[in-house]
Amino acid sequence: MARTDAALAGVTSEQTARVGSDGVLAQRIDAVVARTDAALAGVSSESSARVTADGAIASRVDAVQAQTDRGTATGRMTLQASSGIAGVEARFEMLLAATVGGQTRGAGFSIDLLNGTSLVRFDADKFVITSPGASGVPAFFYDAGSGTLSVPYLRLTSGQASIPLRIDIPSYTLIAGQGSVSDQIDANLNFNYNVTNSDFPACIEVFGKITITGPQNTQLSGMQLIVDGALAGYFRFNDLLQSITSGAGNNTFDFRCSCIRYLPVGLRSVRIRYSYTSPGAGQVQINELHLAGFQPKA
Numbered sequence: 001m002a003r004t005d006a007a008l009a010g011v012t013s014e015q016t017a018r019v020g021s022d023g024v025l026a027q028r029i030d031a032v033v034a035r036t037d038a039a040l041a042g043v044s045s046e047s048s049a050r051v052t053a054d055g056a057i058a059s060r061v062d063a064v065q066a067q068t069d070r071g072t073a074t075g076r077m078t079l080q081a082s083s084g085i086a087g088v089e090a091r092f093e094m095l096l097a098a099t100v101g102g103q104t105r106g107a108g109f110s111i112d113l114l115n116g117t118s119l120v121r122f123d124a125d126k127f128v129i130t131s132p133g134a135s136g137v138p139a140f141f142y143d144a145g146s147g148t149l150s151v152p153y154l155r156l157t158s159g160q161a162s163i164p165l166r167i168d169i170p171s172y173t174l175i176a177g178q179g180s181v182s183d184q185i186d187a188n189l190n191f192n193y194n195v196t197n198s199d200f201p202a203c204i205e206v207f208g209k210i211t212i213t214g215p216q217n218t219q220l221s222g223m224q225l226i227v228d229g230a231l232a233g234y235f236r237f238n239d240l241l242q243s244i245t246s247g248a249g250n251n252t253f254d255f256r257c258s259c260i261r262y263l264p265v266g267l268r269s270v271r272i273r274y275s276y277t278s279p280g281a282g283q284v285q286i287n288e289l290h291l292a293g294f295q296p297k298a
Helices: none
Strands: 007-020 023-036 040-052 055-068 071-084 087-100 103-114 117-123 126-129 140-143 148-150 165-169 172-176 179-195 202-213 219-227 230-234 252-261 266-278 283-294
Touching: 165 179, 172 179, 172 266, 179 202, 202 219, 202 266, 219 252, 230 252, 266 283
Parallel strands: none
Antiparallel strands: 007 023, 023 040, 040 055, 055 071, 071 087, 087 103, 103 117, 126 140, 140 148, 165 283, 172 283, 179 266, 202 252, 202 283, 219 230, 219 266
């Protein structure tokens, strides 16, 4: 140790080895310190190994401290392993703290293996993962203050919750001839959608083109999407109409219907219902029909 009236510099080392009826202990403590009237800096290291009737524990703790009239900064790193009646455990911990103006802020992380269960914990206002040599844009950024998570390129690879349903029909005569059909379900437009996970929403969408022809007052007064025998959605024509009527000019319309439902696991029935009226030989021709059913999974 060296000192003057205004300064001190010291190096200390303490070693202990003991064998007794309560166990075996080996311990070493090293410390270095530099101090003046205006500042303090210190480093300490403690290594310990102990065996008792209940088990064994080994630990190492390293700590640093720097202090001036502006504030105090500290850091501590702990590595510990134990095995005994309480279990088999290991821990690595890094803690940092800074005290300025009477207020202390901290940051750190720990990695624990507790009887076969692992836990990694981070304590920080912001958490960033960057790629060395990259453009400086973080690959992952989380701001606890605003609750904002930023991932420039997010790719989900967990797979699908179900096998997608896909139907593509190039041409189909929905209705032809004179008469009135009320709440008719077409026997040929009957599809099975296999739902394998009821915890994820099932998304079903139908779209395509349809043409209505015939004498005046030939009308398709509505189409509905039916899932498991229940109404799931109404078709819209050209995104505006829910019914179409034969007339002069272009009688071809876009149609679309979609729904999102939580459905039970198993084969679900997807069908189309319609209502039609014609005073003569009218016809409703589907020029193309596309049906998709899927469950997203993140």
